[in-house]
Amino acid sequence: MGASGVNAKELVERLWRDVKERARAEDLTEVPTLPQRDSTADSATLRTLNMIWDISPPEPPPPVATMKGRARHRAATFVLGLVRPYFEQEQQFRARTVQMMNTLSANDDAVSDEVRQLATALRIESQRLSERADLLHGLLENRIAAVEAGNDPKT
Amino acid sequence: MKVLVVAPPQGDAWDEAWLVIRRFANAVACFAEVDLLLPALDDRVTTEGALTVRRFRATAPSHERHELLLELVLGPDPRRGSPRCACANRVLEDATKALPIDVQHELVASSGSRSPGLLEHLIEAPADVVVLCGYDAPIVHDAVEVLPDDRKVILLPLATPVPFLDLEVHDPVFERAAATVLVTEGERSRILGRPRAAPQKLRDLRFVVQVHDLVWKNEPLTFDDVPTIVVPRVWGIDVRTDELVAMARDLESTFDGRLHVRMVGPGWKNVPGDLHGPFAESRFDVWRWCCRALAVLDPDPGKLLAREVLEAMMYGTPVVTPFRPGAALEHAQAGSAGLWYRTRGELEAVLAALLDEQVRTPLGLQAKSYADANYRDTEGYLQGVRELLEEVTAVA
16 A cells, blocks of 8 residues: 555544444433533522511601690501501511522522532443443454454363 | 366356356366356256356255245344344354254255256266365255266355355365365455365465446446445345435435435336436446446445455445455455445445545555456466366376
8 A cells, every 4th residue: 555545444443433432422412411500599689588578567656745746656556556466477477488598599509519410420420331331342252253263262 | 178067057147156157167168178067947058158058957946945944943034143243143153053964954955956967967977177166055065975086176165254154064065175266365264264174275266357448438427526326236126125225315315415325236227216327237337337436335245256346446446335244345454445334323434534535536546456456367367277277187
């Protein structure tokens, strides 16, 4: 073969190797590559909720020395005294809701991290198994060739 | 000198075994008087060129019985091996080697025609040398049994890569021959791989394949300026044709107009119209297509000679072939004259590589160089035949 010739055996080996690597890459993409995501705990919405959840029950206006003012103060104190428990319950409910959302956000972030770690581990394991299968198949073929040639060291 | 050539029934012009037999007999006829003895439908004697062809009434081969026997002892479709690895084929080979000798005899007997008249003539007719063609032909096995001990025998084994080559039942045929004539290096390896092989008897004469250089100029094909893969073979109405048509369509779809696949050879009309062109029947037509092809694809492994591949190579066309034993793979590897594949993905990669002129052109030149050097030397072939006859007749 001249200097400008093509070594068919080497070319075929390279083409086969390329096809195998492409196939392996395609196999690996079957284990989905998960996109990056923002932390739920750090989201702006959750920060806002943590700032605005606390509502204070309304207070009666300050007493005024006039007759009319004192009457208005007493009426307001009476009405607000009736609705205060509802405000306090609402405040407690919002506090617990936001508290729960903070906990869920933290858990959500943790689960997300674990899923990504698992996908990475699965990809590595798939590759390792694929390489192992190729190795074993190659060894088997070599062993068969040796047996057929009468050169099997174990017989 | 008188030479009798015993061969299986006559094949058609595309039958490689028959081509090798006929060409070898004609080469022998340059130095001796040759009678070609064939099992046939009727007793008949004709003269064909330098050969006297004597046909003898023969029994019809029992193909159904043979296939049934194969299926019973080896399972369905015993000739089909794994396209990928030797470990699957190994099971088939082991099963074959374990066959009892009676079953082996039955397998041979049911595989072809037998002719008592031919055997009678073989015993009575004077001859300096007997050439037996086809190690597995029933007529050859019968001939070995009846041949007088003083007859000098040359064996033309015509051994394709099948597991049945190693069967013990064929030993007497190989043992009876003073010399075994080989066509390719692959055939040598296969016969050397037989148990009880006799390397000293092997004579590698190679073969002579001819093409016509004028096809370059006669009725040129342009392929519409699209690189074209040509698949030359005999096309029947069968599952294999359907498989290859589907493969051709898939490839054309994959390459999206950058590559065409065209089928040529006898029976080309059994292929859908868009996958062949006009005039693809004769060998001359096939040469016209192959000499202008990007590459010739020989999808059928296991051939003795891969004549169409060699002819295309003589025009500087590289070959693409499956990575399975056979002459096409041997030519591609020995001559660095083409590329080979195991899977559909590898076939696509190989064809894509050939679209690069820097790959295709040198492969084509190497193909031509290999084919010309090994399969175009008529004088060398004739000299080899002459020396073989002298050697065999000189044996005491």
